[in-house]
Amino acid sequence: MKKQSLVRQTALLSGANTVVRALGFAMRIWLSRVMGAEAIGVMELASSAHMLWIAPVTSGIPMAVSREAAAGYGEAALSAGKRLALRISLVMLPVLLLLSPWIAKLLGDSRTLPALLMYMPCLPILGLSAAYNGYCYGAGNTAPPAVSELAEQMVRFLVCAAVLLGITGMTAAWTAAVSPFATLVGEGVALAIIIWMLRRSGVSLQGEASKPLEKKLWKLAAPMTWIRLSNTLMRTFNAIIVPMQLRASGLSSQEATARLGMLSGMAMPLVMLPSVITGAMAMVAGPALARRESDPVALKRIVMKVLPASLLISLGAAGVLVLLAPWFAKNLYRQPDLQALLVALWPLVPVMGVQQVSSGMLAGLGRQRSALAASLIGALLTLLLNFVLTPQYRLIGCAWAQSAGHGVTLLMNLRVLIRNVRRERV
DSSP, X not given: OOHHHHHHHHXXXXXXXXXXXXXXXXXXXXHHHHHOHHHHHHHHHHXXXXXXXXXXXXXXXXXXXXXXXXXXXXXXXXXXXXXHHXXXXXXXXXXXXXXXXXXXXXXXXXXXXXXXXXXXXXXXXXXXXXXXXXXXXXXXXXXHHHHHHHHHHHHHHHHHHHHHHHSOSOOHHHHHTHHHHHHHHHHHHHHHHHHHHHHHTTOOOOOOOOHHHHHHHHHHHHHHHHHHHHHHHHXXXXXXXXXXXXXXXXXXXXXXXXXXXXXXXXXHHHHTTTHHHHHHHHHHHHHHHHHTTTOHHHHHHHHHHHHHHHHHHHHHHHHHHHHTHHHXXXXXXXXXXXXXXXXXTTTHHHHHHHHHHHHHHHHHTTOHHHHHHHHHHHHHHHHHHHHHHHHHHTHHHHHHHHHHHHHHHHHHHHHHHHHHHHHHHO
């Protein structure tokens, strides 16, 4: 991939991500006002479980398909990726349906059950979308994923608005299930759009998958899948521990759930705003490094340009977060208590931005196994600190725990990345 092509792809994905995040941000603000903090807290609990069970089809498969498509397997890699995603989905869905009541109890709130059931059909849809997206990135065609993501977000917004404004008097459980239902509809539309665009461009979608290639894809995808599973599992545990420890600090059950909604549904979307750009950088830099594994000079050039750029972008966003924290809290979310939390979370902004890009680079270099230990150690540290700090410092303690855990993961990832780039030079 040439430099100009790399820049163009990053610009296209960043532009699409900007619109997608703007829509998502606007939707979250609107939902926080219409649904209330309690329903958002229930929704976030269900979402944490959803993110856990979709990890096997959304984490490693796009990267694996992208690498093999870029290596010349093209449509065969796409067919193998689709077959692998469907096989995983068909095994998991019946198990999830049977365990859904138990999952709701494990989350600590039985009101999550309707939302969990709405999320479950998303599994095969997301698996197929992951294979198609991976193929597009490997082929250097980022337009279909960008357009499909835009469509998915717009449909989600429209469906949420139609249901919440059209049906009144719903309980917190069913109010929390509206966004998962909208997500299901939006993801179905996005999948249909990306298939339509690829067919129009002449891509054959009916090829037979090669079993050896499918096994190779799984071998490439497995380390990244385990990283995502471990991180998501830890986030799920945190979603259980934080309300439990907030209750230990003296808050009622409803107040603790509302505080979780404030952290996950209001503060964290602001913290993650730089990923509009850093996410695009990670998605493009990974395949670029994969194509340059045999060129040590090019590897170093990409790393030395992309990492500092991600740091500058994230630091700028952190400054904006601190300066506008009073406005976000009082005018945007109408939650005055949010201001102190946003200020406490500012170190997490640059840490997460650079970590996202470094993780994409490690995936491109095939060094996911080395990064797995770093991710697990950082997640365990966050879990431990949440348990220790939350009863005394409440959400401020959660902010400190997140910054510390992600910081450790970032340092370990950078160590692996620098070591491997230097090794390539020898």
